[in-house]
Amino acid sequence: MISGAARLAGVLGWPVAHSRSPKLHNFWLARHTIDGAYVPLPVAPENFATAVLGLRAAGFRGANVTIPHKEAAFAVCARVDDTARRAGAVNTLTFAAEGITGSNTDGAGFLANLRAHGVNPVAGPALLLGAGGAARAIAAELLALGVRVRIANRTPERAASLAAALPGIEILDWARRNAALADYALLVNTTSAGMHGAPELDLDLARAPASLTVADIVYVPLATPLLAAAAARGLRTVGGLGMLLHQAVPGFSLWFGVTPQIDQEVIALMAADIPAT
Ligand SMILES: NC(=O)c1ccc[n+]([C@@H]2O[C@H](COP(=O)([O-])OP(=O)(O)OC[C@H]3O[C@@H](n4cnc5c(N)ncnc54)[C@H](OP(=O)(O)O)[C@@H]3O)[C@@H](O)[C@H]2O)c1
The missing domain is CATH 3.40.50.720 (NAD(P)-binding Rossmann-like Domain)
Structure with a gap:
């Protein structure tokens, strides 16, 4: 259950239905009994900048960014960290009072x-x-x-x-x-x-x-x-699964205030619906 004060984040992609990030973040939210939610956000490229501004205006804490938006995400940021600058792309957005900050955790x-x-x-x-x-x-x-x-x-x-x-x-x-x-x-x-x-x-x-x-x-x-x-x-x-899990940690801790652990339980949960070979 989430309250009216829930912390919100999500993943922007096009398409985004295949993304495993909602399953991962919502598992961590439940594990830490955090009042929050992480949702898939299917956004077409032409709507990307509008959607980001709308999420920020609606009080979202931030968002992950996946294919094909990582370069567009770089462009909407007021500030990017060194990792994003070197990568030329952003996969983690944080909405702060002073503007949108971008990072690349891949x-x-x-x-x-x-x-x-x-x-x-x-x-x-x-x-x-x-x-x-x-x-x-x-x-x-x-x-x-x-x-x-x-x-x-x-x-x-x-x-x-x-x-x-x-x-x-x-x-x-x-x-x-x-x-x-x-x-x-x-x-x-x-x-x-x-x-x-x-x-x-x-x-x-x-x-x-x-x-x-x-x-x-x-x-x-x-x-x-x-x-x-x-x-x-x-x-x-x-x-490659571990990279997916580890790249998610900084965003979760920025938006939800807890640094989540990657242990056997979360690895098994995420591996459960991925073909072994
Ligand atoms: N584990 C994770 O957390 C994680 C994170 C990010 C990405 N990924 C995965 O990494 C892969 C690449 O992602 P990306 O964003 O870098 O994609 P991208 O920008 O589209 O680049 C794809 C690369 O794959 C090459 N390629 C495609 N098919 C090939 C083939 N049959 N033989 C040789 N080279 C081939 C392309 O070479 P050309 O330039 O010659 O086309 C290009 O270098 C994807 O499968 C993605 O799902 C995993």
Whole structure:
């Protein structure tokens, strides 16, 4: 039950029905008996700025932002933090008296998930496959830690524009991705390949060193074909669900005033309706 004084937040996306964020945030709200609600907010791109201003006027504390609005969210903010500036995109909005503040928690969520799996992100060089929004957020966080980061993307122009936006990033030819694996401590799939309904990632792990950690940010299915292939070779693997959970923590604590925990209960709840393979 919520009262007339309930704290409100939600997730803006188009479409948004697939989003798992309402299930997660409302679980945490119930666990902490917080008078609040977190709702899906389907908003078409042409209505994004109007919707954000309307939510703020209606007393919402803030909102998460998902595809395709992360760049538009950057543009509506009066202030953005360093993570959002480096990522060039915002996934967490907070509505304050002084204006709208934006942050990007995707990269920090990725790092927190790596650490939760016992992986040290600064153990050695990282190879990121993909050059979309998630790649940029993750690359920015790894660079900030001093990690040597290379990206390889199917479409070279997109890799070049990511590298131009993030000084320090190096580019690897997509055609060299298999042969180059020997040089890395961490491989991250940030492409949407391997997602249910999408083609599998075209990658051969034969040259992967035994010390390579393979992370996939795709979390539907939980064990992507890439993770299954890596596990079959005895490599350490990190799935994408934990990133989704960890990226949600800062928003929840800003809007609802409690820092939620990611434990086995919440992981099991969120994994329950995601296909395993
Ligand atoms: N776990 C989490 O919390 C989390 C958070 C954010 C995103 N994600 C997931 O991460 C994925 C990427 O998200 P995004 O926002 O970065 O998407 P995006 O901006 O649309 O970028 C997609 C990337 O995937 C590449 N790609 C797509 N299909 C490919 C294929 N068959 N082979 C090789 N490369 C392919 C694209 O390459 P081209 O440039 O060549 O097209 C591009 O680099 C999505 O599946 C998303 O659900 C997960």
